[in-house]
Every structure is written in structure tokens, then in C-alpha cells.
Amino acid sequence: MRIKPLEENQISWSLKPLTWMMKRQMGEVLTPFKAWAYRPGITFTMAIFQQSIESSKVTPQTLKRMVCLRAAQMIGCVF
Structure with a gap:
């Protein structure tokens, strides 16, 4: 069973700043975010x-990016 993602006009006003930042960084609002927007x-x-993980100084930034890239490859992400 799949959760149908919300349309951008259905997303709560409290999440609008996050959708704006995502559009700015990635060009569009990603589907997982639209599914999470129910809550x-x-x-x-x-x-x-996620922001606390990104800003953490414990792990080098290059290693974090490599892990994200590898995870995306493993699940078949198109970008």
C-alpha cells in the first residue's frame, strides 16, 4: 500500500518555509516530503x-555526501 502524496496547495502552512527551501535547493518539492506532509x-x-546531521562536525562532509550518493544509487534514485 502506498501513501498518495499531497499536492503543494494541500501542504500545511507551517511547512511552507521547508517547501520553499526545498524548491530553492533541488528545483522541486520531493515526493517523500509530500507524503510526510500529512503529519x-x-x-x-x-x-x-536531518539538519543536525548535516551540520555535525563529527563526520567529514565528503563522507556524508558519499554515503548519501551511495544510498541513492542503491534505491535507484534518478538524481
Whole structure:
């Protein structure tokens, strides 16, 4: 069973800043975000968690990028 992603006009106003940043960085709002948008509280918390991982100095930035790229390759991500 798949969750139908929300359309951009259905996304809660509290997530609009996150959608704006995602469009700016990636050119579009990604489908997983549209599925997470059903639960704005969880989506916002997850965004904070991801940002804390990105800004962490424990692991080198190049290693983080390589891991993300490899994970994308393993799941067949088109970008």
C-alpha cells in the first residue's frame, strides 16, 4: 500500500518555509516530503534531525555526501 502524496496547495502552512527551501535547493518539492506532509509535526522534527546531521562536525562532509550518493544509487534514485 502506498501513501498518495499531497499536492503543494494541500501542504500545511507551517511547512511552507521547508517547501520553499526545498524548491530553492533541488528545483522541486520531493515526493517523500509530500507524503510526510500529512503529519506536519513529524515532518518538522525530521527536518530538524536531518539538519543536525548535516551540520555535525563529527563526520567529514565528503563522507556524508558519499554515503548519501551511495544510498541513492542503491534505491535507484534518478538524481
